[in-house]
Amino acid sequence: MIRLTCKYAAPLMLLGAVTGVEIAMGTPTAHASVTPIVTPAQTVKNQKKLDTLFDKIDISKAFGVTDNYGSGTAATVKPDTYNHRQTYKLTKATALTNEFRHKTVILPKGSVVTGYADGNGNLTSLDNTTLSIKNQKKVFSRLGNWKYSFLMIKANGAAVKSYTRSTAFSYNSLASVPALPIKNNKAPHNGDERTRPFITVTADSQLVYHSKGTVYKETRYAKIKSFKRSHSTLTYYLSKPVSGVTTKKTKAGKTYRYKMTLKLGHIYQNDMIDSDPGEFNLSVKNGKQTFFLAFNDIAEDYVNSVTGYEPVTARYSKVAADYIQGLY
Structure with a gap:
């Protein structure tokens, strides 16, 4: 059996499996092998x-x-320059939603968050479990049991200001x-x-x-x-x-x-x-x-x-x- 090792959400199509071949499809490599060397x-x-x-x-x-x-x-x-551990401080109140986009919740200006950014100063999603307890209570009571929240507005500016303090929570903005x-x-x-x-x-x-x-x-x-x-x-x-x-x-x-x-x-x-x-x-x-x-x-x-x-x-x-x- 040939194992395709890849942790990306987008599925990869294996057209021809050859031991040790790298497949470049606009995403990072996948390695295929039959047995450990x-x-x-x-x-x-x-x-x-x-x-x-x-x-x-x-x-x-x-x-x-x-x-x-x-x-x-x-x-x-x-x-990847932007990963789920990057920390940011919101410069304005920001609207979040869950996967269904039926409900929203507002995080206040100054909230500290971690999440994925698009490279243009916008967050695409944030980790609910690293929010302050006060913000977590607000998010979970409104949006339900979700690991990540999504930003209601694509051009949200939520990743403009990095959180730079060294605390028990964050180190070097991570x-x-x-x-x-x-x-x-x-x-x-x-x-x-x-x-x-x-x-x-x-x-x-x-x-x-x-x-x-x-x-x-x-x-x-x-x-x-x-x-x-x-x-x-x-x-x-x-x-x-x-x-x-x-x-x-x-x-x-x-x-x-x-x-x-x-x-x-x-x-x-x-x-x-x-x-x-x-x-x-x-x-x-x-x-x-x-x-x-x-x-x-x-x-x-x-x-x-x-x-x-x-x-x-x-x-x-x-x-x-x-x-x-x-x-x-």
């Missing part, structure tokens, strides 16, 4: 190599492993923890990250735990009273413990805080499906709890170019290496 004897060596390379990533930039290529041909494609799913003992199949319980940090610095990957309304959350960033560790001090998250009670002056730490862990593969190699993930440790980041095509190409699991052209190998090493 490496033998089982090589996997331990590759595991150490990958862990060494990905351990160098700054944890505040770690969500970059989930980024994708932008549109283009095989000769011109580059990483959301630090937009959606971090929980890993269980069974390696997930592709796409499982969308169904797992997950945590996120909101624009008003709340740590939210979502008990189901398909439930986006805020339920269990705590205020992040302070935080620390180092290259390898992200530490949050919460106002109260949050069920589902590993915390340690610590004294802070005359009161107590609940310390939560995130550290990068091992690279691991998803389940093998029909003898095809599964995709890769990066584990994120929180004490006894483990979360994970599912690699998208850039990180997948980097892994494949390093290990030889699947063939990658020289151009894509360089683009992927430059991008991932830029997260160091």
